[in-house]
Amino acid sequence: MVLDSKIPAGDLKDKWQNYKDHCKLVSPANKRNIQIIVIGTGLAGASAAATLGELGYNVKAFCFQDSPRRAHSIAAQGGINAAKNYQNDGDSTFRLYYETLKGGDYRSREANTYRLAEVSGNIIDQATAQGVPFAREYGGTLANRSFGGTQVSRTFYARGQTGQQLLLGAYGALERQVATGKVTMYSRHEMLDLVIIDGKARGIIARNLVTGKLERYFGHAVVLASGGYGNVFFLSTNAMGSNVTASWKSHKKGAFFANPCFTQIHPTCIPVSGDYQSKLTLMSESLRNDGRIWVPKKKDDNRKAKDIPHDERDYYLERRYPAFGNLVPRDVASRAAKERCDAGYGVGSSKMAVYLDFADAIKRYGKMEAHKKVIENPSEETIRELGMQVVKDKYGNLFEMYEKITGENPYEVPMRIYPAVHYTMGGLWVDYELQTTVPGLFAIGECNFSDHGANRLGASALMQGLADGYFVLPYTIGNYLSSEIRTPAIPVTDPAFEEAEKAVAERINKLMNIKGARSVDHFHRELGKIMWDKCGMARNEKGLTEAITEIQQLREEFWKDLRVPGEVESMNPELDKAQRVADFMELAELMCRDALNRRESCGGHFREESQTSEGEALRIDDEFSFVSAWEYKPEGEVLNKEPLIFEVSKPSQRSYK
Amino acid sequence: MEHYTMNLTLKVWRQKNSQEHGHFETFQVKDISSEMSFLEMFDVLNEQLINEGKEPIAFDHDCREGICGACSMYVDGRAHGPWEKNTVCQLHMRAYKDGDTIVVEPWRSAAFPVIKDLMVDRRAFDRIIEAGGFVSVNTGNAPDANAIPVSKVAADEAFDAAACIGCGACVAACPNGSAALFIGAKVSQLAFLPQGDAERASRVRNMVDQAAKEGFGNCGNIYNCEAECPKGISVGNIAKMKREYMRASVTTGPAGIRE
Ligand SMILES: Cc1cc2nc3c(=O)[nH]c(=O)nc-3n(C[C@H](O)[C@H](O)[C@H](O)COP(=O)(O)OP(=O)(O)OC[C@H]3O[C@@H](n4cnc5c(N)ncnc54)[C@H](O)[C@@H]3O)c2cc1C
Ligand code: FES
Numbered sequence: 001m002v003l004d005s006k007i008p009a010g011d012l013k014d015k016w017q018n019y020k021d022h023c024k025l026v027s028p029a030n031k032r033n034i035q036i037i038v039i040g041t042g043l044a045g046a047s048a049a050a051t052l053g054e055l056g057y058n059v060k061a062f063c064f065q066d067s068p069r070r071a072h073s074i075a076a077q078g079g080i081n082a083a084k085n086y087q088n089d090g091d092s093t094f095r096l097y098y099e100t101l102k103g104g105d106y107r108s109r110e111a112n113t114y115r116l117a118e119v120s121g122n123i124i125d126q127a128t129a130q131g132v133p134f135a136r137e138y139g140g141t142l143a144n145r146s147f148g149g150t151q152v153s154r155t156f157y158a159r160g161q162t163g164q165q166l167l168l169g170a171y172g173a174l175e176r177q178v179a180t181g182k183v184t185m186y187s188r189h190e191m192l193d194l195v196i197i198d199g200k201a202r203g204i205i206a207r208n209l210v211t212g213k214l215e216r217y218f219g220h221a222v223v224l225a226s227g228g229y230g231n232v233f234f235l236s237t238n239a240m241g242s243n244v245t246a247s248w249k250s251h252k253k254g255a256f257f258a259n260p261c262f263t264q265i266h267p268t269c270i271p272v273s274g275d276y277q278s279k280l281t282l283m284s285e286s287l288r289n290d291g292r293i294w295v296p297k298k299k300d301d302n303r304k305a306k307d308i309p310h311d312e313r314d315y316y317l318e319r320r321y322p323a324f325g326n327l328v329p330r331d332v333a334s335r336a337a338k339e340r341c342d343a344g345y346g347v348g349s350s351k352m353a354v355y356l357d358f359a360d361a362i363k364r365y366g367k368m369e370a371h372k373k374v375i376e377n378p379s380e381e382t383i384r385e386l387g388m389q390v391v392k393d394k395y396g397n398l399f400e401m402y403e404k405i406t407g408e409n410p411y412e413v414p415m416r417i418y419p420a421v422h423y424t425m426g427g428l429w430v431d432y433e434l435q436t437t438v439p440g441l442f443a444i445g446e447c448n449f450s451d452h453g454a455n456r457l458g459a460s461a462l463m464q465g466l467a468d469g470y471f472v473l474p475y476t477i478g479n480y481l482s483s484e485i486r487t488p489a490i491p492v493t494d495p496a497f498e499e500a501e502k503a504v505a506e507r508i509n510k511l512m513n514i515k516g517a518r519s520v521d522h523f524h525r526e527l528g529k530i531m532w533d534k535c536g537m538a539r540n541e542k543g544l545t546e547a548i549t550e551i552q553q554l555r556e557e558f559w560k561d562l563r564v565p566g567e568v569e570s571m572n573p574e575l576d577k578a579q580r581v582a583d584f585m586e587l588a589e590l591m592c593r594d595a596l597n598r599r600e601s602c603g604g605h606f607r608e609e610s611q612t613s614e615g616e617a618l619r620i621d622d623e624f625s626f627v628s629a630w631e632y633k634p635e636g637e638v639l640n641k642e643p644l645i646f647e648v649s650k651p652s653q654r655s656y657k
Numbered sequence: 658m659e660h661y662t663m664n665l666t667l668k669v670w671r672q673k674n675s676q677e678h679g680h681f682e683t684f685q686v687k688d689i690s691s692e693m694s695f696l697e698m699f700d701v702l703n704e705q706l707i708n709e710g711k712e713p714i715a716f717d718h719d720c721r722e723g724i725c726g727a728c729s730m731y732v733d734g735r736a737h738g739p740w741e742k743n744t745v746c747q748l749h750m751r752a753y754k755d756g757d758t759i760v761v762e763p764w765r766s767a768a769f770p771v772i773k774d775l776m777v778d779r780r781a782f783d784r785i786i787e788a789g790g791f792v793s794v795n796t797g798n799a800p801d802a803n804a805i806p807v808s809k810v811a812a813d814e815a816f817d818a819a820a821c822i823g824c825g826a827c828v829a830a831c832p833n834g835s836a837a838l839f840i841g842a843k844v845s846q847l848a849f850l851p852q853g854d855a856e857r858a859s860r861v862r863n864m865v866d867q868a869a870k871e872g873f874g875n876c877g878n879i880y881n882c883e884a885e886c887p888k889g890i891s892v893g894n895i896a897k898m899k900r901e902y903m904r905a906s907v908t909t910g911p912a913g914i915r916e
Binding site for chain 2: 065131140187401566
């Protein structure tokens, strides 16, 4: 199949305007007759559902949590990028676009990435008008910080809770539409299948998680905004419920899955402390602006951090990457930490951790404060006090969180951190209109593959989710729906609904009737271990080949020995989990196949066979400048390639030396 | 930090659904590490129950890092357990010692009916927001973000109020089952900001009226809510809400009009 990305003609900077000038519209009278299903109420889903409701469409919005406000987006900490150039430091739409494309190691489309940068400023305007309390300067204007090693300050933030504040803004807009009746909210509902009629997405089968009953919903179009699939690794920074089911079921009904192996491993997370661990907690990347990362120079050094003198510490990022130091991109920082720990220099009881140390920052800030306050010859103690206050103002909530989890005070001892699975750049393949290969099925936010290539830059997932939901999808879906205005609502008694529901019910019964001995979590943990060891931070042909066999075996055991307690027609969280894990089991294999197929290193995908003599990732543009778009066939996944064409920004090797 | 393990007795509320009566059930858990979170301890218990062929305990949770507001357990008579300014997902087992008995119940409030075991229905909070907890600005209508300056002090105060995670601990901790802190937080956030000004009067009225319809009680100035709020939302917000409500009744704001 030839994949048509539908990139509009014209200069890069004119494409989106051209599109908007010429796309088809739906009249207000016709919008009133059209129904749209939106799966997910995170930043992408809530912003889309609210905007579509404002436009006059009838929206049915779904989430599995008890309230739309609890979507995983709520946990985003650091901030959101926008090319406002409020700081007058040389930022521009082009610069944000270019950095996003380059940061993604040239594995995304120029046109999509440019559009993202282009609408980024509108997001900040919209959120501010909603009452989102972004950080401000004393003069009353919005404040920015630099994030993820960029040379400009373009990140807007609300302390360490930017995702929460942006989501509550979008949630408010959503609830406002619920009040007008334009949006109907279905919380504690999980989409379990897509319904296709005459080749077009026309509805879903969902399980009401309270009653356990299966329900059918019709839509002229279906929008997935169901988030990322990092939980395939069991341990990740994602919320416990984050899952791939909506995307995966759609994949099996014809939506291509793109670049499934592109996973982001975030360098600064609290390390695993035991087998019971249920999730990992991110420590915001912003900490790397001030914290210095190091390990002892001596192997298996068991001294306390404070007893190791400066010259016996290896500040390995500063050593290897003098130009960027501690601010190298996430993929580079993560691999470097793994390299040190694998070589035996790790710290803490597990030895799978490195230090993130604020002692120097506290001293530096303390001296600056003393100077500002005109304190002459300040004592060490005064400097420390003053410096601690500055660090507290910047990162107080993160330090508190760290202390709650580990019981250690990071003002006194350096934090211990280790990389953890954080974000998935892969996802459903979409064209420029954010439409999947199934007509009428759209995918927005983290669940699509579009804008981040092989590595996402900090503070750009929030940007992408809201760009898609507020400013892109509402136009592009109109272009599709303009030809649907004569389609009357299809009753859910249609045989296609009947059949889809039957298939879902059968699978549920199958899961319930295994009546084996092992719990869902048991299998999920096992799967996570395989993925982390063999499809994690470093991948090679042997490991990936083994992983595929191991996953197949595990999947077989899962369907033979799973135990799901409880009843079908009642609330049953174990059954919900079982269905999600069953889908992860299938996705995992595809991730390994994709990683195996891509015999180059790029962004977060590091193939050990493809590295420079200094151990850096080596891209192979001649062979792999394409998007892998996998097509589900009962007899096996088929790879389709969408070539990536760079007209404006010619690929170069990333270097942070 | 020294780590240790412990054996515990748990008395947990079990309730099949909203219609049936509930009861306490007692469980023993062994070898719990002091490094575990409280919910991880529940994971261990649930795993144990599954292995014994019993039904695990249902409880709400998602982010497990204190921000989504899903987790909601009433532990030994306190919403979210013994630690100050904390959600139960961030409570860690080093708060306990070997041999302790812990009693765990769901949020108890007329407006939050139990769905199953420790899970309750908090949709009433969504309906309160629906009544007015937003600024009416359609996508695309916004002026440049820097067009309206907001003093840093006002922005910081708005943020402090906006930090509410909507967990409902305030209601669970209140003898009257009042949602005043929840409403106060949203009303104050938007009243501090120029963006929220146009709808100040209708917002506070509609939200307060909706709360009454949902069956939340009145605020009796007892302030358990602030003490149990995991985000330390100040009762100053309740005072502010009350002033806003007064102001709304004397000004000619569009009384009770829902757009
Ligand atoms: C700890 C953490 C910190 C982060 N910090 C930042 C940051 O500072 N800046 C940044 O830019 N990005 C950050 N990110 C990434 C960013 O938060 C996410 O990529 C983004 O929020 C995803 O938004 P979304 O709307 O696509 O999906 P989500 O917010 O994940 O929402 C998914 C929605 O889909 C629903 N859903 C899923 N499956 C189903 C189903 N089958 N049926 C019904 N509903 C379903 C869920 O209920 C939910 O409402 C962070 C991520 C994490 C984990
Ligand atoms: S689980 Fe999200 S706040 Fe506790």
